[in-house]
Amino acid sequence: MKPSWIPKGLFLGFVFFVSILLVKPIGISTQYSVTSGIIHSVVEKDIVVQKGKEYISRIDYYNQDGIARSIANPYNFSMVFIAGVFIGGTLGRIIFLKNKYFIKxxxxxxxxxxxxxxxxxxxxxxxxxxxxxxxxxxxxxxxxxxxxxxxxxxxxxxxxxxxxxxxxxxxx
Structure with a gap:
């Protein structure tokens, strides 16, 4: 008997709902922009500056989606999410390699x-x-x-x- 996808879908929906409610929507691509901004800030130290409580950049792209703030403070939920995706995928591959339901x-x-x-x-x-x-x-x-x-x-x-x-x- 194959495992049902319904409980897994409901669990995933619950995880996304809790994430949106408590932290922010789940997404990962913005962190690639943040990573490039972090590398950019090594070359140009003043690429992101703090004005009051806000972080701004002379590069307009960094001023959207909170990228400038994340460049200035890279240790955040999304960076942990990236690490979790990599570690979770690796562990899943190792643990479920021999599982008959695992797609080879x-x-x-x-x-x-x-x-x-x-x-x-x-x-x-x-x-x-x-x-x-x-x-x-x-x-x-x-x-x-x-x-x-x-x-x-x-x-x-x-x-x-x-x-x-x-x-x-x-x-x-």
């Missing part, structure tokens, strides 16, 4: 570095497009749809058919 990689894909590179480039393009829409895949598809954000709903409606098509092509 396509053997052809494991041996084909060109396919891996195509998938990597596709992921970069997806991340770039999501940032252009003001978020990331997790931010748009989970937190954004939960908040009924129009850009998130459009992103999700466009992404799903494309993702299904690509998944079928890669699986062939």
């Amino acid at each position: 990689e396509n053997e052809k894909l494991e041996k084909d570095s060109i396919s891996r590179m195509r998938l990597f480039i596709g992921g970069v393009i997806l991340l770039y497009g999501a940032r252009m829409a003001g978020g990331c895949t997790s931010g748009h598809m989970m937190s954004g749809v939960m908040q009924l954000s129009l850009s998130s709903i459009i992103f999700t409606i466009v992404l799903f058919p494309i993702a299904i098509f690509i998944a079928k092509k890669v699986g062939e």
Whole structure:
């Protein structure tokens, strides 16, 4: 008997609701912008300055979505979230490798570095497009749809058919 997806979906929805209620919507792509800003601040020390209680930058991009504040104070919920995604994925891979419900990689894909590179480039393009829409895949598809954000709903409606098509092509 296969495990039911309903309790898992309800649990995930609960986690997102609690995150939005207590901290902020879950998303990860902004932290890549913060990381680039942290690297930038090593080269130019005054890229982010504090004025009163606010942090501002002469780079307009850093002044949106709290990026300037996160550059100045990088130890925050989102950086912990990034570490948790990496650690959780690694632990899941190790723990559930032998589980009969764990989806194993396509053997052809494991041996084909060109396919891996195509998938990597596709992921970069997806991340770039999501940032252009003001978020990331997790931010748009989970937190954004939960908040009924129009850009998130459009992103999700466009992404799903494309993702299904690509998944079928890669699986062939």
